[in-house]
Amino acid sequence: MNFTQKQSEYVQIIEDTLNKSIKIDNPYYISLKDAMQYSLMAGGKRLRPVLALAVAEMLGKDLNEVLAFACSIEMIHTYSLIHDDLPAMDNDDYRRGKLTNHKVYGEAMAILAGDALLNLAYENMIEDAINSSNSRKLEAMRLIAKYAGALGMIGGQVIDLSSEGKSIDEDRLKTMHRLKTGALIKAPVEAAAVICGVTDNELKLLSNFATNLGLAFQIKDDILDVEGDIENMGKKPGSDALCEKTTYVTMFGIEQSKKLLETVTNEGITYLEQFGSKAEFLRDMAKSLVERTG
Amino acid sequence: MNFTQKQSEYVQIIEDTLNKSIKIDNPYYISLKDAMQYSLMAGGKRLRPVLALAVAEMLGKDLNEVLAFACSIEMIHTYSLIHDDLPAMDNDDYRRGKLTNHKVYGEAMAILAGDALLNLAYENMIEDAINSSNSRKLEAMRLIAKYAGALGMIGGQVIDLSSEGKSIDEDRLKTMHRLKTGALIKAPVEAAAVICGVTDNELKLLSNFATNLGLAFQIKDDILDVEGDIENMGKKPGSDALCEKTTYVTMFGIEQSKKLLETVTNEGITYLEQFGSKAEFLRDMAKSLVERTG
Numbered sequence: 033m034n035f036t037q038k039q040s041e042y043v044q045i046i047e048d049t050l051n052k053s054i055k056i057d058n059p060y061y062i063s064l065k066d067a068m069q070y071s072l073m074a075g076g077k078r079l080r081p082v083l084a085l086a087v088a089e090m091l092g093k094d095l096n097e098v099l100a101f102a103c104s105i106e107m108i109h110t111y112s113l114i115h116d117d118l119p120a121m122d123n124d125d126y127r128r129g130k131l132t133n134h135k136v137y138g139e140a141m142a143i144l145a146g147d148a149l150l151n152l153a154y155e156n157m158i159e160d161a162i163n164s165s166n167s168r169k170l171e172a173m174r175l176i177a178k179y180a181g182a183l184g185m186i187g188g189q190v191i192d193l194s195s196e197g198k199s200i201d202e203d204r205l206k207t208m209h210r211l212k213t214g215a216l217i218k219a220p221v222e223a224a225a226v227i228c229g230v231t232d233n234e235l236k237l238l239s240n241f242a243t244n245l246g247l248a249f250q251i252k253d254d255i256l257d258v259e260g261d262i263e264n265m266g267k268k269p270g271s272d273a274l275c276e277k278t279t280y281v282t283m284f285g286i287e288q289s290k291k292l293l294e295t296v297t298n299e300g301i302t303y304l305e306q307f308g309s310k311a312e313f314l315r316d317m318a319k320s321l322v323e324r325t326g
Numbered sequence: 327m328n329f330t331q332k333q334s335e336y337v338q339i340i341e342d343t344l345n346k347s348i349k350i351d352n353p354y355y356i357s358l359k360d361a362m363q364y365s366l367m368a369g370g371k372r373l374r375p376v377l378a379l380a381v382a383e384m385l386g387k388d389l390n391e392v393l394a395f396a397c398s399i400e401m402i403h404t405y406s407l408i409h410d411d412l413p414a415m416d417n418d419d420y421r422r423g424k425l426t427n428h429k430v431y432g433e434a435m436a437i438l439a440g441d442a443l444l445n446l447a448y449e450n451m452i453e454d455a456i457n458s459s460n461s462r463k464l465e466a467m468r469l470i471a472k473y474a475g476a477l478g479m480i481g482g483q484v485i486d487l488s489s490e491g492k493s494i495d496e497d498r499l500k501t502m503h504r505l506k507t508g509a510l511i512k513a514p515v516e517a518a519a520v521i522c523g524v525t526d527n528e529l530k531l532l533s534n535f536a537t538n539l540g541l542a543f544q545i546k547d548d549i550l551d552v553e554g555d556i557e558n559m560g561k562k563p564g565s566d567a568l569c570e571k572t573t574y575v576t577m578f579g580i581e582q583s584k585k586l587l588e589t590v591t592n593e594g595i596t597y598l599e600q601f602g603s604k605a606e607f608l609r610d611m612a613k614s615l616v617e618r619t620g
Contacts, residue, residue, distance in 0.1 A: 056476050060501055061484040064476055115441060118414075120433035139414035140487050143437065144480055147409060150441065151475035154448045158468045170464070174452045181445035182350050182358055186438055190355040193434050207354055 035316035042082045045095065047073070049103050053156065067137040067145035068152075072110050074128050079249075079321075081106045084220035086317065087238065090310045091228040098224045100160035101172055104153035105220045108180045111149035112216075114142050116189065124271070150180075172223040179215040179222075188212025197276045205278055213253070214246030221245075237303045241314065244300025249321055251293045254279035258286060260326060297322050329610035333376060339389065340375045341367070343397050347450065361431040361439035362446075366404050368422050373543075375400045378514035380611065381532065384604045385522040392518040394454035395466055398447035399514045402474045405443035406510075408436050410483065418565075444474075466517040473509040473516075482506025491570045499572055507547070508540030515539075531597045535608065538594025543615055545587045548573035552580060554620060591616050 033041070050072055056065040081102035088098040117124040117132040118139060124132050134142035157176070161169040178184055188211030195208065221242035225235050258281050260269040272279050280289045297318050304311035327335070344366055350359035375396035382392040411418040411426040412433060418426050428436035451470070455463040472478055482505030489502065515536035519529050552575050554563040566573050574583045591612050598605035 054476070056481070058477075058481060058501070060498055061481050061488070063488065064481065064484040068476070111441075115437055118434075118437065120412075120437060140412075141484070143409055143412065143414060144483055144487070146441075147405075147444065148476040148480045150444055151471060151480065155468070155471040155475055158464060158471055162464055162468060170452060170456055174449070174456060177445060177449040177452055181449055182348070182362070182442040183352075186442045186445065187350070187352065187355050187358065189438055190358040190435070193438070194355070194357065204354055207352070 035313060035320065038313055039082060039317070042085045043078045045085065045099065046078050046081045046103060046106065049099055050106060053103060053107075053152065063137070063141065064145060064148060067133060067141050068149055070136060071114050071127075071133045071145065072107065072149065074110075074130055076128055078106060080109055080216060080220045083217070083242070083245075083314075083317070084224040086313045087221055087224035088228055090307055090314065091225070091230065092310075093228045097164075097166065098227050100156050101169070101176065101223050101227065102220055104156045105176060105216065105223070107149045107153040107156070108176070108185075108219075109216055111146040111153070112185060112189070114146040114149070118142060121193070122271075122275075153180075166227060168226050168229060172226045175222050175226060176219045179219040184211055184215035184219075188215065192277075195278065198278070200278045202283060205280070205283060209247065209250040210243075213250045214243060217246035217249060218242040234306070237306055241300050241303040241318075244296050244303070245318055245321065248293055248297045248300065248318065251280045251289055251296065252321060252324065254281045255286065255289055255293065256324075256326070257281070293322055329607060329614065332607055333611075336376045336379045337372045339379065339393065340372050340397060340400065343393055344400060347397060347401075347446065357431070357435065358439060358442060361427060361435045362443055364430060365408050365421075365427045365439065366401065366443065368404075368424055370422055372400060374403055374510060374514045377511070377536070377539075377608075377611070378518040380607045381515055381518040382522055384601055384608065385519070385524065386604075387522045391458075391460065392521050394450050395463070395470065395517050395521065396514060398450045399470060399510065399517070401443045401447035401450070402470070402479075402513075403510055405440040405447070406479060406483070408440040408443070412436060415487070416565075416569075447474075460521060462520050462523060466520045469516050469520060470513045473513040478505055478509035478513075482509065486571075489572060492572070494572045496577065499574070499577060503541065503544040504537075507544045508537060511540035511543060512536040528600070531600055535594050535597040535612075538590050538597070539612055539615065542587055542591045542594065542612065545574045545583055545590065546615060546618065548575045549580065549583055549587065550618075550620070551575070587616055 054065050054068050054072070056062060084098045084102035084105065085095050088095055113127060114133045116122050117127055118134055125135055126132060133145060137145065157173050161173065188208050191204065191208040192212055195204065218239060221238050222235065225238045230238070254272065257269050257272045257279065280292065284292065301315050301318055304314055348359050348362050350356060378392045378396035378399065379389050382389055407421060408427045410416050411421055412428055419429055420426060427439060431439065451467050455467065482502050485498065485502040486506055489498065512533060515532050516529065519532045548566065551563050551566045551573065574586065578586065594612050595609050598608055
């Protein structure tokens, strides 16, 4: 099975599970289900949960062992996008080619739908941990909470917020991306690895791989914001420039950024050596992120 | 020790713990810590965590056994207030006599500070469960997640949102309050009881007590919105009328609401009989909520 087929297979499993995960049937607030479902099922690459499934399969484990946690991370990612798009934040009207949550359901509902998705992410993980005999799930939950919270993604969002319209230095830019994008890419890789019971050395290697993958993802995002087009991206490029954001491209120039993207990706792939041919999907995924057009 | 002294003792323990719980020291986003701390330490009755401590003490357990969970529920309550006060939601400028979070830190930061508090609540509980040999903590976490989420408090917020300016029937009003206020009052009582290892019958009794307490709390809130004054309440009364909200007072009248408050409180207290004199604090607390002026 080639990379694209395997990826579609993973995405299908994830979408099927996500699609059944919002269990609201009270007629008084069924609208909340609609709003949550709208953003959760709005497509996208499902990069984060796919990473979790791929790590589990590489390690020879049943995908179901990590599926709930994988989907919870996607819920956390989705809630963060809903809140990020709000008028008080990035004020975006489109996401993945569709109207953003608040443009369809209103701001108040978008805030609550985001809150509810974050809460559901934990509810799902807790439920899964209770129904499982795998005591490492609590530790995996701890990792995800750290990466999602104030010391992780939310910290990065605050740096981003306070950096708009300012010229920021390299250290601040890197810290921002390590937290804002990087943390939630490390989360599924490390959480899946922990659930599958890897050695400390294997965890370190996979964590390093994920760090590089996250960095590459962000550099590519910055490049696409200059070179991408609306059809492939599902949103208007140029938003960084519009918000006067410092990016890899404004800091290092487009050519240097492309070189950096290559270097970071290749270095990331070296951390997979120990896993041999079983790491093929993860290697291909790293390469595919370099080539992506949206 | 009388009720007020005991209550102050509990509040002191809770505030000391809350005050140390936000561990952000990265200078790039220390502002997030300020925003989270501002609302978390803005006072208030600490009703929810006090309930958890009181249940643990009544059951003869060490308060530390439930302290982390008690504080997590207060974080969840605080995040919900920050988001509720936003312009897109209730658009309140004051809370407990202080400017609301977004009035001080801006809307974007208020959204993120709320998100971060919700996430921290789970992080804290997970950490506590990992460091404890008490396997019932996972079950307590499950209860809290249910009461905080789409099937609990957030569901109630959505009903509230969609009911403004509309005349709603009794069933809808009751469902709204059961979820919006009731759920997060049941959470500390049930979670503490589960952590302390109560019998099914004891859990049922305490759950019933908490249901009545939550309902009484809401009826009193509705009465105060008509009869309260700004000094004691820390916010302007009359906001329900301003938003054309259906309340117990608009539905049953002020006298009938007061009678209902008495009945519901007294019925709640009967569920404590089995716990004898050890339930004195909880009984006094139920009565104090009837008498409160803010």
